[in-house]
Amino acid sequence: MAEQTQVxxxxxxxxISEKTLQVPWEEKVRVIEEVRSDFRFKDFxxxxxxxxxxxxxxxxxxxxxxxxxEIVQRFLENDIDVLYDMMHEYIxxxxxxxxxxxxxxxxxxPGGLVIIMREVAVRNAFEATKDLxxxxxxxxxxxxxxxxxxxxxxxxPDFFPDWGPKMLDNMENLRAKRMAIPFDVGKAVKTAWEVxxxxxxxMYQIWRETGIFELIERLxxxxxxxxxxxxxxxxxxxxxxxxxxxxxxx
Amino acid sequence: MAKSVLVxxxxxxxxxxxxxxxxxxxxxxxxxxxDKLGGRPILESYHTLIPRKMxxxxxxxxxxxxxxxxxxxDVKLGTEVEAVEGEAPNFKVKLSNGETVDVGAIIVAxxxxxxxxxxxxxxxxxxxxxxxxxxxxxQMFSKEGKLYRPxxxxxxxxxxxxxxxxxxxxxxxVTNVHCCRYGCxxxxxxxxxxxxxxxxxxxxxxxxxVRTYGTWEYPFYWEPQEKxxxxxxxxxxxEVTYSPKDGRLRVKHEDTIVQRPAxxxxxxxxxxxxxEPSDGTLKIAKILGLAQDPDNKFLLPSEESGSxxxxxxxxxxxxxxxxGPIDIxxxxxxxxxxxxxxxxxxGAKVSA
Numbered sequence: 001m002a003e004q005t006q007v008x009x010x011x012x013x014x015x016i017s018e019k020t021l022q023v024p025w026e027e028k029v030r031v032i033e034e035v036r037s038d039f040r041f042k043d044f045x046x047x048x049x050x051x052x053x054x055x056x057x058x059x060x061x062x063x064x065x066x067x068x069x070e071i072v073q074r075f076l077e078n079d080i081d082v083l084y085d086m087m088h089e090y091i092x093x094x095x096x097x098x099x100x101x102x103x104x105x106x107x108x109x110p111g112g113l114v115i116i117m118r119e120v121a122v123r124n125a126f127e128a129t130k131d132l133x134x135x136x137x138x139x140x141x142x143x144x145x146x147x148x149x150x151x152x153x154x155x156x157p158d159f160f161p162d163w164g165p166k167m168l169d170n171m172e173n174l175r176a177k178r179m180a181i182p183f184d185v186g187k188a189v190k191t192a193w194e195v196x197x198x199x200x201x202x203m204y205q206i207w208r209e210t211g212i213f214e215l216i217e218r219l220x221x222x223x224x225x226x227x228x229x230x231x232x233x234x235x236x237x238x239x240x241x242x243x244x245x246x247x248x249x250x
Numbered sequence: 251m252a253k254s255v256l257v258x259x260x261x262x263x264x265x266x267x268x269x270x271x272x273x274x275x276x277x278x279x280x281x282x283x284x285d286k287l288g289g290r291p292i293l294e295s296y297h298t299l300i301p302r303k304m305x306x307x308x309x310x311x312x313x314x315x316x317x318x319x320x321x322x323x324d325v326k327l328g329t330e331v332e333a334v335e336g337e338a339p340n341f342k343v344k345l346s347n348g349e350t351v352d353v354g355a356i357i358v359a360x361x362x363x364x365x366x367x368x369x370x371x372x373x374x375x376x377x378x379x380x381x382x383x384x385x386x387x388x389q390m391f392s393k394e395g396k397l398y399r400p401x402x403x404x405x406x407x408x409x410x411x412x413x414x415x416x417x418x419x420x421x422x423x424v425t426n427v428h429c430c431r432y433g434c435x436x437x438x439x440x441x442x443x444x445x446x447x448x449x450x451x452x453x454x455x456x457x458x459x460v461r462t463y464g465t466w467e468y469p470f471y472w473e474p475q476e477k478x479x480x481x482x483x484x485x486x487x488x489e490v491t492y493s494p495k496d497g498r499l500r501v502k503h504e505d506t507i508v509q510r511p512a513x514x515x516x517x518x519x520x521x522x523x524x525x526e527p528s529d530g531t532l533k534i535a536k537i538l539g540l541a542q543d544p545d546n547k548f549l550l551p552s553e554e555s556g557s558x559x560x561x562x563x564x565x566x567x568x569x570x571x572x573x574g575p576i577d578i579x580x581x582x583x584x585x586x587x588x589x590x591x592x593x594x595x596x597g598a599k600v601s602a
Contacts, residue, residue: 046420049418051458053486053503055504056486056488056502056504056511058511061511104420106420107421
């Protein structure tokens with residue numbers, strides 16, 4: 001019989017994955033160190049008395065094997081294997097409501113620790129991260145190119161197989177329906193509101209400076225290409241506009 | 251002529267200071283803002299005091315009687331200190347009744363105030379009538395002699411004590427990080443009192459940790475469990491809500507020892523209130539220029555003397571809950587020590 005090795009568990013019943021156990025120790029330490037060295041980290045973690053107010057307040061805890069108290073405790077213990085493993089699935093159950101933060105008597109911010117862990121997971125292009133973000137590709141495309149999360153034209157039957165005939169009917173003549181809304185919604189269909197080209201150009205500048213484009217490239221090269229096509233097109237349009245304005249003034 | 255001593259505050263510490271000064275034959279002026287001596291335990295009708303399980307009248311009665319009957323002690327009720335001029339041993343103190351008195355030393359015993367639980371909105375005090383404070387529970391016992399739900403007057407089936415309300419809580423700012431010191435023990439006592447009278451009532455104590463220090467461990471932590479069946483659950487109450495379906499409250503917490511989040515029906519929720527410096531303490535600190543903790547604003551003793559009742563200002567002594575949460579018997583001991591120190595301070599000046 002093969003030798004039985006006891007797998008350590010966390011949460012209510014989550015074994016540390018085989019994959020995590022196979023990652024070299026130094027690599028796991030490096031990743032957790034990247035989380036700890038984030039400039040926000042010292043403001044998000046203080047002491048902990050295990051009072052459980054965070055977990056009792058946590059809406060995600062009601063539905064998932066997820067506990068903000070455990071995040072805090074694992075950081076205080078510096079449990080490298082568990083922290084590393086958490087970054088692949090566990091932390092993605094957090095709904096980022098920050099009730100843990102506004103209730104914690106120490107003012108720890110478990111939701112904030114989750115933000116940092118997620119960012120590090122994305123920066124390191126963890127496979128799990130790619131899978132988790134896949135369903136959000138359309139939203140990501142919209143945000144990166146227009147700054148809008150959702151628009152009317154994203155509500156298409158292809159993406160919502162559970163829609164019935166009534167809903168399908170609703171989605172016809174979208175533009176006319178948008179126009180009929182008695183207050184100003186920008187009359188746009190592809191975005192939630194009319195996006196100014198200048199604002200979009202400034203936003204791209206921010207994506208560039210903060211390395212967000214590179215991050216997307218590592219996560220999803222196809223999505224990156226689609227995004228960059230639109231970005232470059234808009235930037236060209238902007239350059240042309242500037243030239244036209246220069247000519248007019250001259 | 252012997253200089254006299256001014257004692258500010260007629261609670262346990264102030265009464266104890268005035269009593270010992272009177273016994274030593276030192277002319278003493280005791281000013282009390284309210285129109286009755288005794289401080290919070292008497293004014294607010296506490297039921298049973300920790301740790302000796304005596305009634306407030308039993309503990310403070312002898313002090314009040316002796317202070318009132320000792321010709322050396324001049325009790326001024328309904329009076330506050332307005333201003334203080336000069337240095338020890340020649341303080342000129344202006345009182346709110348228009349008098350100005352000359353004293354050689356001052357004892358500050360201005361006490362604490364209860365935390366206002368409405369500042370923790372999620373606990374539902376002031377919203378749900380069945381959420382009460384531990385002070386209200388004391389008064390329920392002492393004034394009405396029975397336990398009931400304010401919403402319908404019936405005996406509660408389940409009672410929850412919520413520890414550390416306004417204590418050990420940075421959410422309220424740096425002002426409320428300190429421990430209230432008495433809450434764990436008083437809850438153990440109140441829980442036992444409930445179970446003794448109504449064994450059918452289930453009593454739960456929700457704690458972060460239980461701080462029944464020293465000899466308080468058995469009577470206020472073990473005995474409530476062993477003898478009376480009070481149940482202790484580790485987990486701070488996150489919120490109190492109400493269910494119109496059954497008219498009962500819900501307390502939400504995580505039992506962090508068995509790792510189990512829960513939402514439990516309760517009929518009566520008792521908030522265990524923290525202590526903050528009283529308005530009088532804050533006022534006198536300003537008037538006398540006394541050192542205060544930068545965070546919680548309680549008065550700080552000077553470091554030079556080594557004593558914890560000698561203030562940073564020569565001739566001014568501080569005793570009791572104006573220095574931080576304290577139990578009544580320690581408060582009395584501090585008052586007596588401050589009285590002796592004040593007497594020694596004046597004696598030294600006189601004999602020099």
